[in-house]
Amino acid sequence: MARLFTEQFAFSAGDSVAVIGLGRFGSSVAQSLVRLGHDVMGIDKDADLVQRWSNILTCAIQADSTDVNVMRQLGVADFSHAIVGIGTDMSSSLMTLMALTELGIKDIWVKAFTAEHGQIAQRIGAHHVVYPEADMGARVAHLITGRMIDFIEFDDGFAIARIHAPASTHNKSLLASRVRENYGVTVVGIKRTNEEFEHATATTLIQPGDLLVVSGPTSKIERFAGSTEKR
Known part of the structure; x- marks a missing residue:
């Protein structure tokens, strides 16, 4: 806390x-x-x-x-x-x-x-x-669902989260997956097992198993983290 x-x-x-x-x-x-x-x-x-x-x-x-x-x-x-x-x-x-x-x-x-x-x-x-108790409650709820690995929410409803790459982004570049257009969030960076953190660009290819650092309105991050269908 x-x-x-x-x-x-x-x-x-x-x-x-x-x-x-x-x-x-x-x-x-x-x-x-x-x-x-x-x-x-x-x-x-x-x-x-x-x-x-x-x-x-x-x-x-x-x-x-x-x-x-x-x-x-x-x-x-x-x-x-x-x-x-x-x-x-x-x-x-x-x-x-x-x-x-x-x-x-x-x-x-x-x-x-x-x-x-x-x-x-x-x-x-x-x-x-x-409101530390309320903030921690929301944080734990997000972690328990398995959608988010880590989660920080600010006063104005803006959040930064670390999530598993949703299926809708697998094997696509950020440009092709249209994350910002479809979900209203920004992918800040990507972390793969045994590799250095990579700042995201339009040509960054997202692979199954990638961890994404994303920012945006909390509700939109929740929707993006929970997306499973490919577009």
Whole structure:
């Protein structure tokens, strides 16, 4: 789930990030960000969680994130990005968001667990709202069907997926199979067993067993991945 979340970031290398809430979600995201080279301050009111992550994050602090004065004293206003990953306490999540907004943080991400939570967060000032449980549910559903090997969906319904080459494309060039015209998706590249990844061109020949990296609207990728009849 953390990987799915961090893939959405457009952070520059070395950007500082404040992660508020070091539960299962927040700590996983924070750890992933550290591995990606970011300075991460973790904040949580639970002393045990702070202690657990103190040697892994750049710093971990026990504090009340809903108090804007406390957050200001911690220097959170100097951070480029903030992530509110508080668990199921909507009140604490939104009050923390209000504190971050008052501090003028320019890039605030909020984990929401209901549509209502997400809508309120956006109205208060969240720049990005994510629904990790829902996103992971959709991801797993796609993988279970066997149509997609990997799947990333963005906020606007656009997705990138790795799929088995559908039968409708076998032994044809991309130009001849007319994938974009017939399905409204773009084949970005092809991977064959024991061969290097190949960026797709109009003359690229698709063979049975190929793995395709495709991009486009989620619904159209689903239709393309599920196509079995040759045109």
